[in-house]
Amino acid sequence: MAQPWKTIEPIITVCTAIFIPYIAWLLKKYGSEKNKTNQSPADELLKYKELLDRGALTQKEFDDQKAKLLPK
Numbered sequence: 001m002a003q004p005w006k007t008i009e010p011i012i013t014v015c016t017a018i019f020i021p022y023i024a025w026l027l028k029k030y031g032s033e034k035n036k037t038n039q040s041p042a043d044e045l046l047k048y049k050e051l052l053d054r055g056a057l058t059q060k061e062f063d064d065q066k067a068k069l070l071p072k
Contacts, residue, residue, distance in 0.1 A: 041069040 039047075045066060052062040 045069055 048057060048062050048065045051057040052059065057065075
C-alpha cells in the first residue's frame with residue numbers, strides 16, 4: 001500500500017514553488033502601499049484623542065471612532 005504522503009509530496013512541492021513567490025510578490029506590491037497610506041489603529045486613536053482634548057470632538061464621537069478602530 002502506498003503512503004499518502006509520498007503521493008502528494010510532489011504536488012505540494014510544485015504548489016509551494018509557485019504560490020509562495022507569488023504571495024510574496026503580492027505582499028510587496030500591495031502590502032507596502034497599504035502601510036504607507038494607512039495609520040495603525042493606535043495612531044488613529046491618538047489623533048482622535050487629541051481632537052477630543054481640544055474640544056473638536058464630543059465624547060460620543062470619540063467613543064464611536066474608538067469602537068470602529070478596536071476589535072471586539
